[in-house]
Amino acid sequence: xxxxxxxxxxxxxxxxxxxxxxxxxxxxxxxxxxxxxxxxxxxxxxxxxxxxxxxxxxxxxxxxxxxxxxxxxxxxxxxxxxxxxxxxxxxxxxxxxxxxxxxxxxxxxxxxxxxxxxxxxxxxxxxxxxxxxxxxxxxxxxxxxxxxxxxxxxxxxxxxxxxxxxxxxxxxxxxxxxxxxxxxxxxxxxxxxxxxxxxxxxxxxxxxxxxxxxxxxxxxxxxxxxxxxxxxxxxxxxxxxxxxxxxxxxxxxxxxxxxxxxxxxxxxxxxxxxxxxxxxxxxxxxxxxxxxxxxxxxxxxxxxxx
Amino acid sequence: xxxxxxxxxxxxxxxxxxxxxxxxxxxxxxxxxxxxxxxxxxxxxxxxxxxxxxxxxxxxxxxxxxxxxxxxxxxxxxxxxxxxxxxxxxxxxxxxxxxxxxxxxxxxxxxxxxxxxxxxxxxxxxxxxxxxxxxxxxxxxxxxxxxxxxxxxxxxxxxxxxxxxxxxxxxxxxxxxxxxxxxxxxxxxxxxxxxxxxxxxxxxxxx
Numbered sequence: 001x002x003x004x005x006x007x008x009x010x011x012x013x014x015x016x017x018x019x020x021x022x023x024x025x026x027x028x029x030x031x032x033x034x035x036x037x038x039x040x041x042x043x044x045x046x047x048x049x050x051x052x053x054x055x056x057x058x059x060x061x062x063x064x065x066x067x068x069x070x071x072x073x074x075x076x077x078x079x080x081x082x083x084x085x086x087x088x089x090x091x092x093x094x095x096x097x098x099x100x101x102x103x104x105x106x107x108x109x110x111x112x113x114x115x116x117x118x119x120x121x122x123x124x125x126x127x128x129x130x131x132x133x134x135x136x137x138x139x140x141x142x143x144x145x146x147x148x149x150x151x152x153x154x155x156x157x158x159x160x161x162x163x164x165x166x167x168x169x170x171x172x173x174x175x176x177x178x179x180x181x182x183x184x185x186x187x188x189x190x191x192x193x194x195x196x197x198x199x200x201x202x203x204x205x206x207x208x209x210x211x212x213x214x215x216x217x218x219x220x221x222x223x224x225x226x227x228x229x230x231x232x233x234x235x236x237x238x239x240x241x242x243x244x245x246x247x248x249x250x251x252x253x254x255x256x257x258x259x260x261x262x263x264x265x266x267x268x269x270x271x272x273x274x275x276x277x278x279x280x281x282x283x284x285x286x287x288x289x290x291x292x293x294x295x296x297x298x299x300x301x302x303x304x305x306x
Numbered sequence: 307x308x309x310x311x312x313x314x315x316x317x318x319x320x321x322x323x324x325x326x327x328x329x330x331x332x333x334x335x336x337x338x339x340x341x342x343x344x345x346x347x348x349x350x351x352x353x354x355x356x357x358x359x360x361x362x363x364x365x366x367x368x369x370x371x372x373x374x375x376x377x378x379x380x381x382x383x384x385x386x387x388x389x390x391x392x393x394x395x396x397x398x399x400x401x402x403x404x405x406x407x408x409x410x411x412x413x414x415x416x417x418x419x420x421x422x423x424x425x426x427x428x429x430x431x432x433x434x435x436x437x438x439x440x441x442x443x444x445x446x447x448x449x450x451x452x453x454x455x456x457x458x459x460x461x462x463x464x465x466x467x468x469x470x471x472x473x474x475x476x477x478x479x480x481x482x483x484x485x486x487x488x489x490x491x492x493x494x495x496x497x498x499x500x501x502x503x504x505x506x507x508x509x510x511x512x513x
Contacts, residue, residue, distance in 0.1 A: 086481040087488070262406060264499050265486040272481030273473060280472030 085275040087268070089202045089212075096204040100267050103209060107249075112256075115249035129172040130247050135183055136162070136171035137228060144225045145186040149194045154284070157181050185281060188225070189218030193282040202271060210274040333434040333455040334421040336463040340369045348411045359509050362408045363400060371456060371464035372400060378466075379480040383493045391493055398497045401504030401511035408509075432457040433466070 090096065118127070139162045146155035161176040161183065169175045177183055192214050193199070200213030211219070223229050232240065263269040347361050366372060376396050377384045384392070420439055427433035436453045454467035467476040487496050501511045 085477055087485050263482060264496070264503070265482050265489070268485035269478060269482040271485075272478045276473045276477060 085272050085279065087271075089199065089275065090271060091201050092203065096202065097267055099204045099206050100270075102206060103204065104266075106207070111245070111249055112253070114246060115253055118246055118250050119253065127247070127250065130243065131251070132165070132169070132174045133171050134244055134247055135174070136165055138226075141222050141226050142184070142186040145188055145191045145222075148188075148191045149186075151284070154184060154186070157184070158186075184284070187215070187218055188221040189215030190282050192218055199278075202275065210270065212278075215278070332424070333453075333457070333463055334424050334436045336455065337421060337436055337438070337453055337465075340365075340465075344369070345411075345414065348408070349414055355508070358411075359404050359408060362404050366400060366403060369465055371458070371466045372396065374456075374464075374466055375399075375476060378476050379483050380487070380493060380496070381480055381484060383484075383487050383496075387493050391497070394497050395493060395500075398500035398504065398511045401509045402500040405504045405507035405509045409507075427454070430456075432459075 087093065122130075139158060143155055143158045143162075146152075146158050161174075161181045164176040164179070164181065165171055165174060174183065189212070197214055199215065203211050203213060203216060205211060205216065228240075229237075259266060259269055259273075344365050347365065348358060353361075373396070376392070376399055379399075380387070380395065387395070422437035422439060424434050424436050427435065433454060433456045436455055438451045438453060440449045440451060450471055452469040453465055454469075455463050456466050458464050467474055469475070483496055486499065487493060490496070490499065504511045
């Protein structure tokens with residue numbers, strides 16, 4: 001992706017924009033997020049589901065679906081904008097499809113090739129360390145968003161992870177995850193959702209892939225929250241974008257190949273998967289709430305069976 | 307979504323670790339028993355592809371609530387469909403599922419799984435969600451799946467949905483099919499596409 005970035009107009013080359021690109025690139029390649037959040041979920045499902053209880057749920061037939069999530073810091077129920085997962089959220093489908101096809105073509109011609117080569121050449125252990133390090137240096141952004149969401153429990157996990165991984169793993173080994181402190185992704189788009197901001201339309205951006213208006217804008221804020229934005233030189237930032245994109249694309253090689261083989265409408269499947277995953281990220285590990293939202297969502301379509 | 311189907315597959319068949327229980331009065335016992343029989347039947351040596359496809363089809367009918375899933379994934383198009391269209395969809399969808407999942411049984415390597423928490427659905431009576439953790443192989447990673455199982459009374463338990471790491475298979479198919487039908491000729495267009503996909507893999511889509 002480095003090559004792609006270099007041909008961008010000059011005004012996009014400021015640190016901020018480069019880092020913004022970097023952040024959005026992580027969502028490029030359609031379904032990169034699931035991998036990154038997997039461990040987080042596995043770590044805490046058992047607890048989250050322990051009582052099987054559900055919170056109240058309001059389903060609104062409009063663009064945005066709302067779930068209520070009890071906040072961990074004793075604030076009463078919060079209204080979280082979790083959105084829907086289908087075409088209702090996609091008023092710009094025509095334009096999005098255009099960019100989806102463009103991205104796909106570029107991916108097949110260029111990015112996928114790099115990702116495959118990376119997988120072949122670099123051993124799995126090293127690739128794992130790259131992933132760990134990318135997550136490690138994202139800690140300030142994750143912590144800031146934990147705090148902005150009022151989630152002190154997660155903020156504590158983020159901090160502990162940073163200390164443990166810095167001390168024992170030098171950022172390259174996720175020692176903390178093995179000792180019960182799993183990684184979780186957090187970004188300003190999620191923070192906005194927790195604050196009740198609607199997702200706005202689903203978007204597929206050129207090169208950067210799926211996002212929503214809210215989440216795309218949120219990535220810009222994340223750039224400002226990231227100390228490295230102010231430290232790295234432009235070439236360093238571009239390098240970081242490239243490595244992150246390569247890492248994300250490699251981890252999703254199989255998933256995306258499978259979608260391409262299997263889907264009747266690839267674009268629609270990716271949109272659904274991306275939006276569902278986003279919903280999961282927004283609701284964190286509060287499985288019972290997430291489930292309540294999903295189940296309410298399921299029923300909304302089932303009420304007139306004939 | 308992370309390799310949703312692969313996870314679903316592994317989950318469906320990875321029952322060897324736990325001995326099958328005769329009692330299927332509970333949804334988790336039903337899942338174990340069903341998966342155990344599925345793997346025994348579908349990994350048997352020396353069976354023709356055609357016969358495997360038939361076995362798989364029978365298992366689908368037995369363990370999954372295909373009528374309900376069909377209705378769910380076609381949503382509003384179902385309501386306007388004739389009986390002939392519904393039946394054609396049912397058969398095409400069944401064929402689509404067979405061509406998609408059956409080849410995965412070749413890859414089965416004795417993965418293990420454990421059923422965990424069982425909880426009631428947030429709203430529907432008779433519906434439970436069973437958690438199953440599956441060993442996905444690479445460096446001891448585990449994947450979390452949730453199986454939506456309905457107690458239909460006379461016909462026993464039926465699987466209605468599978469969620470892998472937060473992504474629902476039913477919702478994914480519905481979202482995709484909805485868009486497909488809007489753009490490519492409604493329910494008939496979808497039936498045709500599903501038939502094509504199944505027949506490409508040599509799976510029959512007629513009764």
